[in-house]
Amino acid sequence: MPVANDAPGVDIEGTDADAESGDLPINELFQSLQGEGRLAGVPSVFVRTSGCNLRCWFCDSYHTSWEPTHDWFTVDDVLAAIEEYDANHVVLTGGEPLIHDSSEDLLARLTDRGYHTTVETNGTVVPDAPIDLASVSPKLASSTPTADRDPDGNGEWADRHEERRLDVPTLAELVETYDTQLKFVVTGREDMAEIERLLKRLRDAASTCVRDDDVLLMPEGQTRDQLEATRETVADLALEHGYRYTPRLHVDLWNDAPGT
Ligand SMILES: C[S@@+](CC[C@H](N)C(=O)[O-])C[C@H]1O[C@@H](n2cnc3c(N)ncnc32)[C@H](O)[C@@H]1O
Ligand SMILES: Nc1nc2[nH]cc(C(=O)O)c2c(=O)[nH]1
Ligand code: SF4
Ligand SMILES: [Mg+2]
Numbered sequence: 455m456p457v458a459n460d461a462p463g464v465d466i467e468g469t470d471a472d473a474e475s476g477d478l479p480i481n482e483l484f485q486s487l488q489g490e491g492r493l494a495g496v497p498s499v500f501v502r503t504s505g506c507n508l509r510c511w512f513c514d515s516y517h518t519s520w521e522p523t524h525d526w527f528t529v530d531d532v533l534a535a536i537e538e539y540d541a542n543h544v545v546l547t548g549g550e551p552l553i554h555d556s557s558e559d560l561l562a563r564l565t566d567r568g569y570h571t572t573v574e575t576n577g578t579v580v581p582d583a584p585i586d587l588a589s590v591s592p593k594l595a596s597s598t599p600t601a602d603r604d605p606d607g608n609g610e611w612a613d614r615h616e617e618r619r620l621d622v623p624t625l626a627e628l629v630e631t632y633d634t635q636l637k638f639v640v641t642g643r644e645d646m647a648e649i650e651r652l653l654k655r656l657r658d659a660a661s662t663c664v665r666d667d668d669v670l671l672m673p674e675g676q677t678r679d680q681l682e683a684t685r686e687t688v689a690d691l692a693l694e695h696g697y698r699y700t701p702r703l704h705v706d707l708w709n710d711a712p713g714t
Contacts, residue, residue, distance in 0.1 A: 478532060478556045479504040479524035481517060481549065484713040485539045489704030491589050491635050491670055493572060498543035499536050503557065506550040507618055508576055509611040511599040512639070514676040514710070518549030520606045529560050533567070545589075547574035558583040578618055580627045588632035591672075593619040594648050596641045620652065626660040637670045637700060640688045646695065669697040677710050 481504040488496045502515065504524035513519045527535070536544055544564050551557045552575050561583035564571050570586045577590040598616050601609030628634055638649055649669075657664050673688040675681035681702060692699035708714040 475526070476556050476559070477526040477528055478554055478560065479522070479549075480527045480532065481515070481522070481524045482713060483532070483535050485541060486704060486714050487707075488543065488545060488572070489702050489707075490672060491572075491587075491637055491700050493543065493587065494701060494703050496543050497541050498545045498572070499539045499541045500545045500547060501532060501536065501551075501560070503546070503548040503551045503554055505553060506548060506576075507553050507578060508550065508593060508597075509599050509615050510593060510597040510639075511603040511605060512597065512641075512674055512676065513605075515547075515549065516605070522549065529556055529563065532560055533563060536564075536569075542568070543570045543572065545572045545574060550576055550579070552579035552581050557581065561585060575628075576619070577625050577628060578621050580624055580631065585632050588628055588634040589637055590625065590628055590634055591637045591639060592625060592652060594638065594641075594645050594652075596645050596648075597639065622652075622655050622659050625656050629656070629660050629664055630662050634664075635668050635670055636664070637672050639674050640671045640691065641674045641684065643687060643691065646691060650695075666696045667698060670700040671695075671697050672700045672702065675702065675705065678705060681705055 481502045483499070483501050485497065485499050488494055488498045502518060504518045504522040506519040509519055517523045546557060546561065551573060558581050561571055561581070565584040572587040572589050573585050574589045574591065577592045597619065599609060599611050638645070653664065653669065671688050671692045673681055673684035675684050689699050704714050
């Protein structure tokens, strides 16, 4: 179910515009195979909220971040739409789903109904909600929308993105609270030094163990052609460092088609 109306009523960041109504801005809701991470290949219903507190230049969900579009759904509407599908796994993604208070209500109610929940998040917000798999994708310096890489302007978002993208105490709380995979978007070999530095800080800060097995390197690329250029380097880096490689199965299968 693609939902891509230019609906009014969300501020540019999509932050708590829904706080009073309890509704969620939904960009799309569809069934597919989980394309990324530990559960790659598992049939899942994807709920994509609109609005993000970051602006990665490479964001593959442009209409949830740079130019948010959505319809407003009540949590009951979202649950009813999910139940139309024959699936046990639900992936809550965005945009950044955890900037919306109502995501907590949705996650609690999905858990009550027996669904397995994955949340795809940039790791800047800790929710008060049950999550089976926190799929955390901390954003590296190579994601910052500097003027030369800005898809929508001249670097106006770079400073805000840079200030917000990494928050080690928040990441530590996420790994302590949830079964977590850390999924880094890798643009090239030069990203590894930052990943290593961040993991060191996170391991020092967190009271639970962050295993190399829970660190996933994912090639940057919104299309098959773009992945073609990055995937082999990223696979080599995973081998060299002892981290996991994750494909982007949905891009391999369906390229950049919406609703996949
Ligand atoms: C669109 S984001 C939404 C969830 C959350 N905002 C986040 O960034 O984790 C979903 C996933 O796609 C990844 N992603 C976005 N654009 C990408 C790209 N061009 N290449 C590879 N992964 C990308 C993100 O890092 C994240 O793991
Ligand atoms: N098939 C498929 N798998 C995914 N895993 C994470 C996704 C996301 O956009 O968060 C995603 C997506 O958009 N499609
Ligand atoms: S944090 Fe996620 S949704 Fe937000 S801009 Fe980056 S990739 Fe897109
Ligand atoms: Mg995606």
